[in-house]
Amino acid sequence: MTICAAIQMASGPQVNANLLEAEKQIADAAKAGAKLVALPENFAIMGMNEYDKVQVREVDGAGPIQDFLATVAQKYQVWVVGGTIPMAAKADNKVRATCLVYNDKGERVARYDKVHLFDVSVPDSAEQYRESDSVEAGEESCVIDSPFGRMGISVCYDLRFPEFFRPMTKKGLDIIVIPSAFTAKTGAAHWEILLRARAIENLCYVIAPNQGGFHVNGRQTFGHSMIVDPWGVVLDCYKTGPGFVSAEVDKSRLDKMRSAFPVLEHRRFFCE
Template structure:
């Protein structure tokens, strides 16, 4: 039960087609022995124009994406981490990019709303990214206890903010997940170095599930989903295309590294106990 897997997809705007492909890859991951499976950011809908309607359908838990997560977790008897889906906090509210954690009984046991929104200019075919047009910021870090240990949740652009990862490790995380739709341009420059840095500086495992390939609207994602150990070594990696990466989480390995090099005790600049909530958005 200490094996984990990250799924790499090339999602488009068709929710049904994306879920069908995700189901195939989840089955591959469980066949490989994974007891915890991570889907990428926007696994069910990437480039969908009707984002608000997708989010509204999921609010009360009866939408197709949340139902899919529950069914797949029960079917395979796994912990399933739903990358990100658009999900409002209120029925008439603005969507948040939310990672849902579903246990083997199909119950949602945790929800993390993406704290940092990707509002940037990128030298690619899509050019301007403005997540704040469609999403509202989350307001708190989230960890959840699982059979592979305590898991810290993050999403994509979060990986550029090391203070969040320090907080997750202060909260006991030994594994941090990073479901992503990292662009090809920024991924080629920064993806691996950021993920390895977060693993090394926090002495924890990092499991990253990325989108890969061409998407509607000129968007292209980098792939290179991976599992990285607390020493910064890459345990498994899938460069391009759809598929899975997998490996074991070894709590003793985490403990040994932290005992030999007690970085947390040596830290002289403490991170805040709580992330400052973002300003309320209209």
């Protein structure tokens, strides 16, 4: 049994200020006993426009945000799922929305580039988003070994695509981590429903750190960071503003549940 935490922020355009807030929350979560800490999408920067992040993008393996993640993981002896950071893309005017995972020794153990990009007009709203204008999509999913179980990494809009997660179950998926920046309107409509659905249908834990609050750029995000168990029960939820949720992830309980309720073994050809 391990305590895991999902951190909630209301990030702004200043990277250094965001990193200070992130470290404060990581320190508090570690003090509360967390061994895995997940940050939200865009934790290091939510700029005044979509291209501000291009100005601070980092090359793979070097940069102040990557150094920060390695340092805090080692300092607080926790595994860190690093939300997303802007990484170099093929195009000069774009980034990869990259989630990096570090172990408790500060060693990088995984990289995932966000696959599904948020290009939508929100119904009954003036809100429009064109993430693909400044972000280059990734091509591969990511499932890694960890002391807490097999962990799948995804980001925000990925949550809406159940078929994206199904192949992960073939790799022994135990936990899905979903760093996010769900808007206030879409979050109120769908956030909890989608998180609980992904937990139930994959019979796994879901750890979902979200941006939550009003941002300097005028955007409002939904918050309600939460941890959901394999039965769809919300174990902890933090509604708005900076903070974190934490809960126990119990691999032995998960194994017993899957043995007694073998949904994943009952899939047929149309699920492949």
